[in-house]
Amino acid sequence: MNQINLTSADYIIVFVYLIGTLLVGLFYARNSKKDNIDNFLLAGRRLSLPAFTATLVSTWYGGILGIGEFTWLYGILNWVTQALPYYVFAIIFAFFFAPKIQQKKLYTIPDLLYENYGKSTGLFGSILIFLLVSPAPHLLMVMMLLSSIFGISLFYAYFIAILFSVFYVFWGGFQSVVKTDIIQFVLMFVGFVILLIHLIIKYGGFTFLANNLPSTHLSFTGGQEIQYIFVWFFIALWTFVDPGFYQRCYAAKTPNTAKYGILTAIGFWIIFDMLTTIAGLYSRAIFANINPVMAFPRLGEVVLPGFFRGFFIVGLLATIMSTLDSTSFLAAVSFGRDILWRLNTKGNINRFTRIGLIVSIIFSTLLILLIPSVVTMWYTLGSLFIPALLLPVIIVFVDKQNNIDLPIFFSMILTFTGTSLWFILGIIRGSFHNPLYIQNIQPFYIGIAISIITFSYGFKIKK
Numbered sequence: 001m002n003q004i005n006l007t008s009a010d011y012i013i014v015f016v017y018l019i020g021t022l023l024v025g026l027f028y029a030r031n032s033k034k035d036n037i038d039n040f041l042l043a044g045r046r047l048s049l050p051a052f053t054a055t056l057v058s059t060w061y062g063g064i065l066g067i068g069e070f071t072w073l074y075g076i077l078n079w080v081t082q083a084l085p086y087y088v089f090a091i092i093f094a095f096f097f098a099p100k101i102q103q104k105k106l107y108t109i110p111d112l113l114y115e116n117y118g119k120s121t122g123l124f125g126s127i128l129i130f131l132l133v134s135p136a137p138h139l140l141m142v143m144m145l146l147s148s149i150f151g152i153s154l155f156y157a158y159f160i161a162i163l164f165s166v167f168y169v170f171w172g173g174f175q176s177v178v179k180t181d182i183i184q185f186v187l188m189f190v191g192f193v194i195l196l197i198h199l200i201i202k203y204g205g206f207t208f209l210a211n212n213l214p215s216t217h218l219s220f221t222g223g224q225e226i227q228y229i230f231v232w233f234f235i236a237l238w239t240f241v242d243p244g245f246y247q248r249c250y251a252a253k254t255p256n257t258a259k260y261g262i263l264t265a266i267g268f269w270i271i272f273d274m275l276t277t278i279a280g281l282y283s284r285a286i287f288a289n290i291n292p293v294m295a296f297p298r299l300g301e302v303v304l305p306g307f308f309r310g311f312f313i314v315g316l317l318a319t320i321m322s323t324l325d326s327t328s329f330l331a332a333v334s335f336g337r338d339i340l341w342r343l344n345t346k347g348n349i350n351r352f353t354r355i356g357l358i359v360s361i362i363f364s365t366l367l368i369l370l371i372p373s374v375v376t377m378w379y380t381l382g383s384l385f386i387p388a389l390l391l392p393v394i395i396v397f398v399d400k401q402n403n404i405d406l407p408i409f410f411s412m413i414l415t416f417t418g419t420s421l422w423f424i425l426g427i428i429r430g431s432f433h434n435p436l437y438i439q440n441i442q443p444f445y446i447g448i449a450i451s452i453i454t455f456s457y458g459f460k461i462k463k
Contacts, residue, residue, distance in 0.1 A: 025177075058319070071281060081232035110125050110129060134360065137374045139361075146317075191314060195303065213285050234444050332353050339356075
């Protein structure tokens with residue numbers, strides 16, 4: 001991967017950021033009560049509104065290189081599929097889910113499944129959550145960015161990414177995640193504001209984009225089929241089963257902190273989506289032939305002078321690394337607490353969580369080798385695992401008489417199996433990177449259909 005040209009000042013800024021983030025994370029790890037489960041898993045359940053908002057905004061927006069790739073390829077379709085539906089579902093989550101989640105005083109999504117549907121459903125749900133929340137896409141993005149910054153191989157970038165994003169999480173847990181997220185929240189906005197100001201000054205505004213972009217890039221469909229677009233809307237239902245949302249709601253001080261924290265975060269997401277989408281359009285207008293994943297780094301390299309370029313690169317790193325540490329920890333909790341500890345309740349939860357962190361990194365490494373594309377990973381993980389989780393989780397908050405273990409369990413099993421088989425069939429008919437589905441029906445639709453049918457049958461039995 002080609003190295004980004006940086007000045008000495010740029011490198012100093014990058015080094016200060018990396019070392020500073022590591023030291024902040026380790027400082028709060030040293031000062032946390034490591035044997036306290038609430039402290040390690042949920043920062044003592046004391047998140048204030050500003051901290052809640054900062055950690056949610058920075059964590060939920062980690063796929064910044066994927067956003068650049070998507071915008072370079074399809075234009076404002078990026079906003080239609082990667083922004084708009086998430087606002088809608090996040091608003092629903094804030095009003096109807098967040099306060100209830102905070103009041104339950106649990107720890108994870110699988111806790112809801114164990115509590116309402118029994119051990120089998122809880123255990124299977126824990127496995128699906130662990131796979132869904134894999135930090136692989138964000139680990140890959142950090143590796144690619146570090147490789148371009150320092151001119152090193154992805155192999156060495158892999159270890160640097162783990163050192164500066166995961167190491168302090170191993171010791172400090174969620175407390176370290178929150179404190180570093182607050183810093184990264186500020187840096188991600190600073191970086192893109194600097195970039196956009198320089199882009200407008202150097203190239204002009206909308207007229208430049210209209211004259212230099214393919215016509216499809218200013219279309220809401222981006223030249224894609226409607227079914228493909230709708231799948232992304234369904235994948236946005238991820239919001240309702242996203243462990244990061246639940247973790248932060250459990251960690252919030254009050255129900256209102258959780259509710260208004262999400263609503264405030266949506267406002268910041270709207271601003272940041274505007275910055276990133278416009279920057280992505282400039283990238284396509286300026287570069288006709290580049291690796292789409294590197295759209296933002298290359299844009300910063302060409303447009304920004306030294307020193308400012310360093311701040312933009314740090315903004316990119318902060319956006320991704322704030323999510324890498326969080327998803328690594330969420331996967332660790334899913335494996336360590338919700339699987340290992342549930343099988344051996346006499347064990348130490350914090351110790352199991354640290355084991356889970358190691359397992360999550362190993363699994364992510366294998367996933368990166370198998371699917372070396374951020375957008376493809378999002379699409380694959382969302383399509384395979386969300387359909388089986390969506391209804392069981394939502395029903396907990398809607399129906400108070402849902403304690404039917406076996407129908408729910410078999411619904412999840414059949415949904416995941418059907419979705420996976422349809423996915424495999426598409427690969428057999430095409431290829432792994434270009435599956436051909438019958439009538440172009442995406443696996444997500446198959447999974448949702450099976451889930452609805454089996455759920456309906458389960459409630460019919462109950463009635």
